[in-house]
Amino acid sequence: MPDNPLWGWLGPLVVALFGGFLRFYHLGAPHAVVFDETYYAKHAFSLITHGVERKFVDDADSLMLHGSEHLFKTCETVQDCAVYAMHPPLGNWMIGVGEWLFGLTPFGWRFMPALVGTMSVLILARVARRMTRSTLLGCLAGFLLALDGLHFVLSRTALLDIFLMFWVLAGFACLLVDRERVRERLVEWHAAAATPTGPRLGLRPWRLAAGLCLGAALATKWTGLFFILAFGVMTLVWDAGARRAVGLRRLEAARLDWPLGAAWLGVVPIVVYVASFGGWLATAGGWGRDWDGATSPGRSFLIDSLRSLVTYQLQLLGSHTGLSTHHDYQSDPWTWPLLLRPAAFFYEKTTAGCGADECFSSIVGAGTPLIWYAALPALAAMIGWYLAARDWRAGAVLLAYGMGWLPWFYYAIADHRTMYLFYMLPVLPFMILAIVLSCGLIMGTNGASSERRTVGVTLVGAFALLALVNFWWISPILSAEPLTYSEWLSRMFLRSWI
Structure with a gap:
């Protein structure tokens, strides 16, 4: 690393503070339920209140904004009030932390997305610095993430995608540290030439940390599975390459590294995923909790509870398959890199705030065009760099980008699924890494x-x-922000944004 580690932390911290200011400034505005906050803010509050998702009264959105505590429906049985949630609960638990701290208000349910968005700026800056050995380029990566419009919007909205992106990025960061620790260990072994078969690399806590983070990604949205598979293969390939570089056979990597790697990146994420349903397992009011007699005490209580959980997951899988209800702001994955059809999160006509008789306020979930369009030649450069030099950094960026984007093509073609541009958020850090690596070149x-x-x-x-x-x-x-119509229209990069 560079000789001045102090600036290696101060620079990224300053950039993160800048990103945090953008995200927390007027975080409570608009004082309204934005887009799918109507689901996630309620689910989060229900989790921290009852441990499971429960039904709200019909006018819950209005009651939430006015601070009413009489939000939950009264039911004859707890099962009658159970809510079918389309995603695992960890993201909602995280939103609920903000509601527990600041109440059921727009600021409360947006607090954790803003905090996590700010932390992701810091992590990306440190990741880029580690990959490039340049504090300047590391700060550039964090700066670009802080300035991206899609990241900005989702950091100020109580949706799940910002948490998915955060855990994926954190898992990647942990694997980078693990990669360096492995090479340090192998260099020490090579210098000592202690054994002819190569060393065991210990418990590797950073790889374990990566498994925990990627498990958290899976416990936020199922698409975290794509990154678990990609990063699992990536880190094992890194191990094999490191052993080969010091004269060891690939077979040694398979024998010494793969069993623990499979445990940390295969078993640990599953444990984290199941643990995220702790509230569902600990109470009787969750959706499908009473399947297989799981709420009846007895020796088979744990087995029946796990069987009910598996049944619930299979029902979730069925509901995600064929999810093709038309939405005005849906888009196909091949259009996402071009920002052709972002989702409108909020739109309102007002009579004050812009100095005209009619004002327009909107939240468009679009990326910053210069960043997204610069990423296209940067990713092409990564392909050329990897083919020419087999540089591991280019390979890692391309793998993460591909696994976060290309699987959606299958769902678009074979399943005709309803999808949105903001599904690209988890790959945004890797788009920026491609830009930063290209800047280094x-x-x-x-x-x-x-x-x-x-x-x-x-x-x-x-x-x-x-x-x-x-x-x-x-x-x-x-x-x-309230704008006149001409001001509002001039900021629409493409007419398809409207």
Whole structure:
């Protein structure tokens, strides 16, 4: 790492504070239920109140905004009030932490998304620094994430995708640290030449931490499974390459590394997933909790409870298959990188706030166009770099991007599923890593000429400045700021955004 580790932390922390200011400023606005907050804010409050999702009264949205505590329906039995939740509960539990701290208000249910969004800026800055050995490029990565419109919107909205993105990024960060620790251990072994078959690499707590994070991603949304599979293969390939680099056979990697790797990245995520249903298992009021007599005490109580949980998961799988109800803002995955059809999270006509007789407030879940369009040539550069040099960084970025994006093609073609642009959020950090790695190639290594470095730094600095200007220009339609019609229309990058 660079000689000044202090700046290696101070720089990313400053960038994260900048991102946090953007996300927490006027976090309670609009004082309304935005998009699918009508589901997740209620589920979260129900979890922290009852341990499971329960039914709300019909006018719950209005009651929530006015602070009423009489929100839950009165039912003859607890099962009558059970709610069928489409996703695992961890993301809702996290939203509920903010509601427990600040109440059932827009600020309360958006607090944890904003906090997690801010933390992800810090993590990405540190990840990029570790991958590039450059504090400047690390800070650039965090800066670009802080300025992305889609990340900004989902950090200020009580939806699940920001939590999925956070846990995926955190798991990747843990695997990067594990990768370095493994190489340090192998270098020490190579210097000592202690055994002819190579060393065992210990319990590897950073890989265990990655398993916990990826399990949390799975316990937020099932699409976390794509990243578990991708990162599991990636880290085992890293191990095999490291052992081969010091003269060991691949067979040794399979024998020594794979069993514990399978436990940390296979078993641990499943344990985390099941643990996320702790409230459902500990109470009698959850959806389907009484299948197989699971709520009746007896010696088979645990087995019946787990059988009921499995039945619930199979029902979830069936409900996700064929989910094709039309929505005005749905889009196909091949259009996502071009930002052709973002979802409108909020829209309101008002009579005050913009200096005109009629004002328009909206929240459009769109990325910052300059960042997303710059990612396209950057990803192409990663393909060329990997084919030419087999650079592990390019390979890791492409793998994460592909596993977060390409599986959606199957659901679009074979299942005709209703999908939205914001499903791309988990791959956004890897798009930015592709941009930052490309910026590193443009700037050149420390051995490059001063002219090359000067031109490269100038180009990269100009790009960062333009990204700031681009975000500033579209920010009013990301934060429900009142605008005149002409102001509102001018900020729509494409007419398909309307």
